[in-house]
Structures are given as C-alpha cells and as structure tokens.
Amino acid sequence: MVVVLENLTESTLTELLAALIQIDSTNPSLIAGGVGEAPIAQFVEDWLTRRGIEVELDQAAAGRPSVVARVRGQGGGYTLLLNAHLDTVGTANMPDALTPRIQDGRMYGRGSYDMKSGLAACMLALLDAQSANLRGDVILTAVADEEYASIGTSSVLRRVSADAAIVTEPTSLKLCVAHKGFTWHQIKTFGVAAHGSRPDLGSDAVAQMGRVLSKLEALQTELECRPAHPLLGHASVHASTIAGGQELSSYPAECTLNLERRTLPGEAAEAVSAEWEGILAELSNSPDFKAEHQLLLSRSAFSVPGDAPIVQILEVQAAQVLGHLPEQIGLSFWMDSALIAGAGIPTVIFGPHGGGAHSADEWVDLESVEQCRAILSRVVRAFCG
Structure with a gap:
C-alpha cells in the first residue's frame, strides 16, 4: 500500500x-x-x-x-x-x-x-x-x-x-x-603546437600526460600496499577528467588532467601535494617533459x-x-x-x-x-x- x-x-x-x-x-x-x-x-x-x-x-x-x-x-x-x-x-x-x-x-x-x-x-x-x-x-x-x-x-x-x-x-x-577525506589536483603538461606533418617542430602534450597517467596507476598500486586503516581500508587515487588538443592535424600544446586522491586520517594535503610534486620532478628529468601542478581543494x-x-x-x-x-x-x-x-x-x-x-x-x-x-x-x- x-x-x-x-x-x-x-x-x-x-x-x-x-x-x-x-x-x-x-x-x-x-x-x-x-x-x-x-x-x-x-x-x-x-x-x-x-x-x-x-x-x-x-x-x-x-x-x-x-x-x-x-x-x-x-x-x-x-x-x-x-x-x-x-x-x-x-x-x-x-x-x-x-x-x-x-x-x-x-x-x-x-x-x-x-x-x-x-x-x-x-x-x-x-x-x-x-x-x-x-x-x-x-x-x-x-x-x-x-x-x-x-x-x-x-x-x-x-x-x-x-x-x-x-x-x-x-x-x-x-x-x-x-x-575518508579528499584532495583535488590539476596537472598540466605542455608541448609545442605544430602542424601534424612536422614532428620536427611539434611536441605532444597529450603524450606527455600519458607518462603522468602511468605514474598515477603506479601510485594506486603503491597505496594498496601501504598499511590499511582498520575501518576505512586503503587510500586511493583516480583520474577524473582529461582534456587536450584542438584538432586531428595538430600537435597539442597543452593537456589538463584533473584527479582526485582519497585520503586517510593522518594524511595531510601538503604531503599529498608533495607526493605529486615528486612524481613530476622525476618525470622532468626527461628534457621534453614540462608540467605544472595545482592543489584545487582539500578536505581532511x-x-x-x-x-x-x-x-x-x-x-x-x-x-x-x-x-x-x-x-x-x-x-x-x-x-x-x-x-x-x-x-x-x-x-x-x-x-x-x-x-x-x-x-x-x-x-x-x-x-x-x-x-x-x-x-x-x-x-x-x-x-x-
């Protein structure tokens, strides 16, 4: 009824x-x-x-x-x-x-x-x-x-x-x-815009973001290996949105990734940001990799x-x-x-x-x-x- x-x-x-x-x-x-x-x-x-x-x-x-x-x-x-x-x-x-x-x-x-x-x-x-x-x-x-x-x-x-x-x-x-808490991050990778027929002039920002995504997957695996919280389990990270490029025949000059990191008690936003800064610093050892990171929002x-x-x-x-x-x-x-x-x-x-x-x-x-x-x-x- x-x-x-x-x-x-x-x-x-x-x-x-x-x-x-x-x-x-x-x-x-x-x-x-x-x-x-x-x-x-x-x-x-x-x-x-x-x-x-x-x-x-x-x-x-x-x-x-x-x-x-x-x-x-x-x-x-x-x-x-x-x-x-x-x-x-x-x-x-x-x-x-x-x-x-x-x-x-x-x-x-x-x-x-x-x-x-x-x-x-x-x-x-x-x-x-x-x-x-x-x-x-x-x-x-x-x-x-x-x-x-x-x-x-x-x-x-x-x-x-x-x-x-x-x-x-x-x-x-x-x-x-x-x-759990969360932090929201934005990562941008930078390339050089050029005609798709001129790889000698262009640099692919979307391809560079692929390296970041590979590190994101590795970080998720690492988080699952860290000690779990007795009630909350493990922290996690995932790619939320991604955008880059302007058309099929051009090298993309910029790619933007927004991601979310779910945090456990005791994990500070500053430490999570430092985690990503370290990942990008490691990738920057390659001369063609250029990126920047921004913390958008954090909730403990x-x-x-x-x-x-x-x-x-x-x-x-x-x-x-x-x-x-x-x-x-x-x-x-x-x-x-x-x-x-x-x-x-x-x-x-x-x-x-x-x-x-x-x-x-x-x-x-x-x-x-x-x-x-x-x-x-x-x-x-x-x-x-």
Missing part, C-alpha cells in the same frame, strides 16, 4: 519529515537554477520559533542561509551540537521527487535519506530538550551547502562552539567514527577515538533503545563532520537507515528515524544534564 501525505500538521515526526521533503532545497551550486536553502531554512526557523526555541539565521552567502537554534541550559553543563544539512542534490529522472509517500514502512522522496530525516530527528530532539531541565546547552546547526563546498558549516563554526557534536547523516543506526579525513566520551555516551544510549550495542564503522565518503572535528569539537556521526542517496529511488526507514530521535534525546539528557 502506498500512502501520499497531504494537508500536514507537522505534529508527528512522520509529518514533519514529509513537510521537509515537500520543500525544494536543491543546491544551486550543483544544479543551475536550484532553489537553494532559503525556503527550507525559513520553514525550520518558523517551526522552531513557534515552539519557543531560540533561532537565528547565518548567511554564509547571499541566499544561502543556515539555521542556528539553541535550547539554553541552567548553567554548569556541557554543550552538545546537533548537525544536519538543508540542501539536496537535484531531482532529474525522479518523478514526484517532492511528493512524500509511504510504502512498507519507508518514506520516499528527495532528501528523505540524505538527510532531512536526520534533520527532523534533530528538530524533535531539540523540542524534547526544552523539558529536560538541562544544565548545558543544546545547539542545532541546520546548514547550507553540504553537498558542494560546505560553506554553511564553515560559516556557523565561526560563531558556534560546543563540547561535542553529533552529525546526523544516515548510518543505519551505527556509530561512524571515521571517514575524519576520525574520533572509539572511547571518546561522546562516542561512549551515544553507544550506551543507543543500546538502551535498540537492545544491542551499535557497531562502530568507518565510511568512504566525506562529510561536514571533518570540519566540526577540525574546529576542536569531538564528533561522531549517527543517523537513520535507508538507501538511494543521490539516486532516483531515495527512501528512509521510518522506524529508524523514530529510534534516532529517541536516541538523540537520551544523549542530550545524558551529556548536557
């Missing part, structure tokens, strides 16, 4: 999640003409304000607001930060993407899994905190732009601090204590000790709700948790179960969202009380 939700009162978690899904929050940095976060930020602000929760908007850029909400404690306790993102990827090839529907205990719709379910759980946990007589504060940062450049979390961290944080990305109710890998207080408290409280200790895991993709941890806030990632992130068939298990909300509320009382 399929249930399409309409005329929502937002009084239950299911209705709140459905209301969030109905609001288009496509990231405009990903999809030209995307609506952005302003409408959903306004909804979250209004929903919390009507319930007596202190709220302000943080504008990371024009039209790109994040919500910062706080339930203040009586003093003398620890502050906990709950984090979720407002933006989604696009809805191409996803019919009725913004029409939430329920089937077999699952809610379908864009953002249901990634990650408006985590946001709904945080909003209701904040509501629960109002009557918990806490000593410490509870903060919710519902942020813009996680799916692209994370300008939302970067901005709110300039005005918010906490003793610990939970990022509610979906983890199937497991405790994520590590994830994330890890938190498994015995950190926030991890231990979350583990104990989750076990009370789930009936078993949740598994500690690592994930291969990057999240805003790395920025929060980089600001000196011990962080763990924990969220509901589902599937179809960034796909045309996105869903979340509703029971797991309810469990996530209950666990967050218990952690708030245990950590901030």
